[in-house]
Amino acid sequence: MSRPGGEARPWTSVVVHARTTTVRGIVRALRRTRLNLQHRLAILIDLVQRTRHRSALRDSATGGSTAMVIERGHPVPAAKVEGLLFDPHRRRLADDLVTALRSTGAEPTTRSVRWNQPITITVDRTDPDRVWTAVRSLTDRHPGLVVQRYDEELDRADEPGRTLAGFVLGPAIRTTLLPSRALSRPWPPGGELPAELTGPTWQLTGHAVDATTGRHLGEPAAVRIKITERVEEPEPELITEPIDVVYTWVDSADPAWQQQFAAARPGGRPTQAANVPARFQQYDELRYSLRSIAEFAPWARRIWIVTNGQVPHWYAGDHDRITIVSHAELWRGEPGLPTFNSQAIEACLHRIDGLAERFLYFNDDFFLGRPVAPETFYHGRTGRPIVFPSNQSVPPGPPEPRDLAPDASGKNNRMLIAAATGRMIDHKYLHVPQALSRSILTELESMFPAAFAQTRKATFRSLSDLAACSLHHGYALATGRAQTGRITQRYVDVESRACARDLADIARYRCYDAFCLNAIREDGDEQLIKDFLRRYFPVPAPWENDQDHERELAG
Template sequence: MKIVYLLTWPFEMGGTERSIITQAEAMAHRHQVEIVGVISSRPEPFFPIPTAVAHRVLVRTDAEGLPSAVEGVDLPPRRLEELHAAPSRLIPGGWESAFSQLTDLAMTRWLRELDCDVLVTTTPALLAIGSELAPHRVVVVHQEHRTSERRGATLAPLMSHGPRVDAVAFLTTPSVEHFRDAWGSAAPTLIQVLNPLTPDLRPVSGHKRPLIVAAGRLTAEKRFDHLIDAFAPIAEAHPQWTLRLFGSGPQEPALRRQISRKQLTDQVEIMGPSSVMSAEWAAASIAALSSRNEGLSLVIQEAMAAGTPVVSYACPNGPAQLITHGVDGLLVENGNVGELTTALISLVRDGERRQALGEAARLRARAFAAETIAETWEGHFLDLLADVRDGETRLERVIRRTLDPPRHRPSRRDAADDVVIDTPLVPPAAPSGTTGTDTVDQPLRPSSREKILLLAGSEVAANTALLPEDARQENLRIAVEAIAVTGSPGFRLPGPGARTTIVVPDRDRRRIAEALSRAADVGGLYVAAVDQNGRASRGVLTDEAYDFWRSEPTRVRLFRRWADPQRTLLYGAELGCDLAFWHDEGDHLVGHGEGIVSEIPWEWLTERTTVTHGGVPVAELSRLSGFTSVDTVTFDIDAVYTWVDGSDPAWLTTRRSRRAEAGGRLHLEADSEARYRSRDELRYSLRSLEYHAPWVRHVFLVTAGQVPSWVAEDHPGLTIVDHRDLFQRPADLPTFNSHAIESQLHHIDGLADHFLYVNDDVFFGRPVSPDMFFTPGGLPRVFKSPTLVGFPSGEAPPHVRAALNNRALLRRDFGRTITNGMLHVAHPMRRSLLTELEERYPVEYALTAGHPFRHDEDLSVTSSLVQHYGLLTGQAVYGNIRAAYVGLGGDDIGRRLGQLLTERNFDVFSIGDFHDTGLPEEEVDDMVRSFLQAYWPFPGRYES
């Protein structure tokens, strides 16, 4: 299905623009989507448009408002200017002043050649044009993004042209009912669909900070003066509470005067617009809305998604559509300041009620998820397309629908509900010869162990504990059991990589398909075809895969889809098990290039053995058993972490004493509290290691005699190492110098020769393999940074001084100059190489180890020196890794973390503290902790 969204000003900062871009991005996962704008003077969109969504602008203007480019129109500049200055003949100026005869010409030519299935208009003026000029075969759907019944002059095109399109969508039920009554029998199909929330990271409120937040344009319509009046008694009775207003607008001077007059300057803050409102809502304990009129407010939706309870005037007409009074928020009489004060102060005084309402609000906000809304739209679009008849004009189609309205069918997902099936419901069996894919009116199958959810049109199992390796094992177990049921002589095909491939004779395909269909009662079980490059197609539920199996795919990926309750962690085909169907050619079974062999004699199948692979008993061919490719890394690899509890009073006392002994002035980098600030990063870095690098043999945690309270000290895969066990000279301790600690890591007792050194601010973002870090022969890979070391003059921070010291050492001995640093990632190390380095440079090592704080004489061993030394001595090679760095000093932290969470497309990333930040420290803490918990929600084996 191809869908085109038509906007007037596509690149502007507005609620309609943001909603359409979000909706288009979600629809682009399954359909071809394009955004077309009529006019823009911006070179780039204010809200980023994803690469999956095509977009264009018909008329572009320069900073002076003169046309600079017009799609499909080739006229001299002077003529373009004349047309642009002439009033539109299609759209009266009272409907929309942006249009001209130039936009008339551009839109007419574009609409004449429009080739799509669905055209979505977004303003009444565009509705009028679309109803008149779009090809009849195109379904035209108009979306309203305001309180439509309260429109002014723009109500006219909506009223006159609404009945001429296939469907009109409103945000609220009252709007639907209003226009159903207004249009009567002429009404087109009327739809009510919520606006989607952007798929950004949504930090969650802790409900403890004494802060009320409101947001919106500072206009008379929003009545922030009411909110300030309502807050005044709260400020007097509870002086620790603050009210923050986010936004700008013409009412700002008057509001500031009101704040001053009421002597609230210390407790009411006008913050200006914020680009990270998700973080602002999470920082608050209460959200407030005091508008005179309000549509389906994104402000309310965003606050609820952060788990922040909303107190709102019950104004027409959106708040009551979103808030259930007393359940997930509070509604008060519209315009009643006294009631607004009473409602706010009731939550100020009752923390438990704030939390209960906030948690209910967050559950309610699941209905606002972009994928959820997209699936609802998909259902409506498909229903409308199914009613298109050849040769019928749009007006004839609308009239036919009016005379013979279709039977109401429930949409594939009600946007207001979260589909969770707990009861033992079983759908009717699909008739023989059908595809079994039309399950619109059928309940989901239950699992014997997990609840089954419907997420973005896909059936998924609710995951409350499984780590990726657990899910991989489950997929393999289901495949092995299905093969065993059929009696097929399947066997594991050895090969590199984590995914298991099982070969099955093609003659057993039908029986295996039937077995997998019966296995579908576990829920969320899919099969997908795999191409020659190992890429899987979109999965099909195993009990709905009739057409899928008829196509006779040669390689199939079997997998369950899992989602955690918050829908931030999804498992799917990437953890699946492959079934390769090999065909019979005389006395041989012949494959399609899936592994180490492409054919085997049938007689080999009589010599099978059972081995445990990935925790599951699997059949192997004796002739291939024990096979290991030369591309496989077979040696043990450990991980080493360095960590300190910077909040430990005893450690702080020792640090202050050592600092006094050191004397002199330390660089901010060496003396900053940010170096020791903890947001539980270690816990989540260890989780990321277990989720995405389960092949690590053992973890060594190097500390200053401290142990995190949550660590499972008795776990056989974890060893706590004290600094005293590393440093050769007791006088070097205590130390607060990471350069010194890192120079001693090779002294860890029991450490494997090959290991990864991981700072606790480094995280594994997706599955990684050992050969990303080491060659099969054991050489560590090094990851060059584009950042230049340079030739700084004057005072340089300690980490730069250390890089310069590294450079001087290697230049002296090898005549080669370091130009670039290394990426801040998990560093592959060889213990033997570090030992060799210390033996070669004992004086420099001793100096580094002896500095209790970072010093200008330090070496940076693990982050630069050993890598360059390895390259120069033939003991290391360059590698490739996709890495990201998020510094916590900017004001776009929420956006950056949100991208990481939704895209999950980096092998490794780091989150680095800054000495100064653009946001309050508590808010940064909330964002980082929420992000980490959302990325890796389940505890790992290293946690008690």
């Protein structure tokens, strides 16, 4: 892709041109990219597939209502859709499939599954040719439909998804690294039933690309048909209690906020990046992070945005799922305002009136990268929070002036947990949405009221702060009320020279449950980041102002 003036977008992908004709030249070009082996392999597969199917891809790029997707090495058509969204797209396919199956005399049953997994429709054991006839009848409404045999015994559900989705305008490339043995090659539903589709379960994928951005949806935007005898299958363990989302946010472009910050900021050199302006730099992240919730986690009941009284300029107002909460409501007359200390704000989140027992805490630079289920963050049977430890630990010893703010608060947390439980927990945790329990946070404040009060008094991060979220995780693990889990995530330092490459990976592969765009000391490339976010999350959320969205498109 390129800008209107012909300037290449640096984040679209790392490109190896087909004109690099020799194997030695291709290998040399891949070495220069400094990518890991899997990403180099993906680019090489991409190049080979593009070369094999160059004419089909070129023809699909010239216009029309379909594009071309390469699925497991085979070119298949994909519908071009305006404002493509994951859940409405697959729901439409599932509803049409149920209607078509009933027209053949079958009695389909839709089975509950985790929200980020393909919908499963079960039919009584019947003639597969009749089911094939029903599937063929969907081709007019779903021009990108393909069918694959699915072998459940070969599917390792405990492994993170390995499907990588292309991100190019016009023809889309869907490359799969280490492809799942559970799926056969794709078959467009036309003609006679292919012999390779023998088996009790088929997977239908309605391939589609966004007509504006070229974004492609594959799994889990799919539906599975299970042809079997009617048996009582155990329902999966699913979270049914409400889950809320809480954001902390500040508009650093607000003149009133800037004046307060300048007045409160201590003189001299900032200490360990705790109060430098880059910590508050805005790239309109909140807007796009909320779009990620709207598309990839619509099961979230309510979204609370904690601010110092500011309201995002793009917010339409009075939406039943969005509530703006001021710092004053949470401090309840206690000293400490105005605050520029995120740890002080986190020490108040459990005070939000009406907040659900289970809630996810997002910084405004956290984003969901693909559909996630509630069970990603809370255990389906016990409801316990799932926490995601990193491979780093809190340094030993008490807090010291030279410590980074997260290390100082981590040391304080470690001492508090040891005092309460006798266990020494020094995990750090990944920069991803944090699954929290309101009752556990309330219990912790009742155990350590002085530490919570001291943290709330600190205008900027200080050596005496605790980090409420990490304290929650460590205490819950120590008392058996949380468990560790895995999440596919990416952390991007927007100040680094690798930022453009990292954004290219995220946009190209779309294989991350969550990612974080973080700045510590310096600002990132604002235009690069905004351009990436607009392309990744092009569809406005229902609470956005229409006029502001028009200005976004114009800008």
